[in-house]
Amino acid sequence: MNIFEEDLNDTITFWEKIKNIFRGKSLWMLHYCTGCGAVELPPTMTARYDMERLGMGPMATPRQADVLLITGYLSVKTLRRVIYTYEQMMTPKYVVGFGSCTLNGGIYYDSYAVINRLDYYIPVDLYLAGCMPRPEAIMNTFKTLENMITKGEANGWKKYVENYDWYRNNQIRSLGEVYVKDEFHE
Amino acid sequence: MSYLIALMIVFIGFLWQVSIDGIQRKVTAKVHRRVGPPWYQTFMDIFKALSKSSITHGFIYDFGVMMALGGTIATFMFLPFGNIVAFNGLDNFFVVVYLLAIGSLGMAMSASGSGNAWAGIGIMRALTQMVAYEVPFMIVVFGMIHVYGTSSLSELAHVQQMNGILGWHIFTMPLGAIVAFISLLGMLNKVPFDTPIAPTEIASGPMVEYGGKHFGMLMLQHEFATLVEVGLFVNLFLGGGNLIEYLIKYFFVYTLVTLIYAVSARFRIENVVTFFYGVPIVLSLVQAAIVIFTGLGVNV
Numbered sequence: 001m002n003i004f005e006e007d008l009n010d011t012i013t014f015w016e017k018i019k020n021i022f023r024g025k026s027l028w029m030l031h032y033c034t035g036c037g038a039v040e041l042p043p044t045m046t047a048r049y050d051m052e053r054l055g056m057g058p059m060a061t062p063r064q065a066d067v068l069l070i071t072g073y074l075s076v077k078t079l080r081r082v083i084y085t086y087e088q089m090m091t092p093k094y095v096v097g098f099g100s101c102t103l104n105g106g107i108y109y110d111s112y113a114v115i116n117r118l119d120y121y122i123p124v125d126l127y128l129a130g131c132m133p134r135p136e137a138i139m140n141t142f143k144t145l146e147n148m149i150t151k152g153e154a155n156g157w158k159k160y161v162e163n164y165d166w167y168r169n170n171q172i173r174s175l176g177e178v179y180v181k182d183e184f185h186e
Numbered sequence: 187m188s189y190l191i192a193l194m195i196v197f198i199g200f201l202w203q204v205s206i207d208g209i210q211r212k213v214t215a216k217v218h219r220r221v222g223p224p225w226y227q228t229f230m231d232i233f234k235a236l237s238k239s240s241i242t243h244g245f246i247y248d249f250g251v252m253m254a255l256g257g258t259i260a261t262f263m264f265l266p267f268g269n270i271v272a273f274n275g276l277d278n279f280f281v282v283v284y285l286l287a288i289g290s291l292g293m294a295m296s297a298s299g300s301g302n303a304w305a306g307i308g309i310m311r312a313l314t315q316m317v318a319y320e321v322p323f324m325i326v327v328f329g330m331i332h333v334y335g336t337s338s339l340s341e342l343a344h345v346q347q348m349n350g351i352l353g354w355h356i357f358t359m360p361l362g363a364i365v366a367f368i369s370l371l372g373m374l375n376k377v378p379f380d381t382p383i384a385p386t387e388i389a390s391g392p393m394v395e396y397g398g399k400h401f402g403m404l405m406l407q408h409e410f411a412t413l414v415e416v417g418l419f420v421n422l423f424l425g426g427g428n429l430i431e432y433l434i435k436y437f438f439v440y441t442l443v444t445l446i447y448a449v450s451a452r453f454r455i456e457n458v459v460t461f462f463y464g465v466p467i468v469l470s471l472v473q474a475a476i477v478i479f480t481g482l483g484v485n486v
Contacts, residue, residue: 022234025234026231031385047218047219050222052215053220053222055223055224060385060386060389061389061390061395063396063397063398063401064390064396064397064401066234089397090240090398091239
């Protein structure tokens, strides 16, 4: 695994605090949005609300990104891609769930194709209320996430490592066996 | 002693270029009428990237990143930084151009080692673009070198300071300066010539598989490459000068690049090549002919 052992400790050392300051001030989000919440992100990124003030910016690939945004409902098909994407990101990594769909399925509660609770499959650091949230709410959330990271409270990726079996079982129950074919390293 | 001076200018250059990069993000934000990040944002980005974990795709992948970073830092050590020359007598144009290729080739090697298809397309575009911008730039500079009979960058900077400001090559050979500035845009991979790292088309091109520490090292490599390329322009066309003058000239050239970058859109790769092989190459040939056959614009 691509994880530092010392990062998994609960005690926060001096260097850990300094690292957390850097990590909080510079958040790159993955430019991969899944549901209808994505339409609120362009106004947040562009001139009026200016996400770059917080040091945030879109990144084209999961390898470089820190934040994964789940913007709204997740169908089972998309969930598989989200899990691939989440596991490709470099630790430390954070997840923000938008709207009620990631909490309890929202208006898709009874649908056979949509999952109800995102928390069962990947760890969510922060939920954002509203359907859809205004850009002000999104900026507020990112500010909150920044504060959480600086204090060392955004530990979702540690939970994922420690409780991997539980998450894995939930993923397999919804998706069937997850199989990634890696042609290059065979 | 010269090694100590070299390490010192690497450190000063790092602090200077990364702060300037943050200020340029502010400038871009002002052009877009937004607030923009604080000036130290690029420091935060680099240190954060270095504090993250990263994975490897094999030995070539790791080695190429270090080769790119080391090669570019080595190039910067040979460039005259103001009037500070770390290795006296070795501040040669050919040394700089030769070593600068090591950075690009190391990155190309490493990115193809990652095995990602986007990386392959990005490298193809980057090397194609290199072929495009190098030719007009080289024609202009070789004409200059032919007339003066020296290829030492500090001497080329020194001969321009004889006649005051009007002796700078940007005034005595304006066609060549225009061509070199357009080539500089291509070298810096700034819009409109950011075809190799187009994030919206090919997912950052060669950078697609890099994350964490590898990406932090590549960001550092990019900063040092910028120092070398803008520094080349300042030494060759704006007359170098002492450290303060050099840094002020550097700031103005880089700000001009940023202002163009803030309002332009991207070329396609075949447009880049046909663009550089069209008007700029003709202008550079005319400039070289003027300088070599009539001696106008040089003060030997």
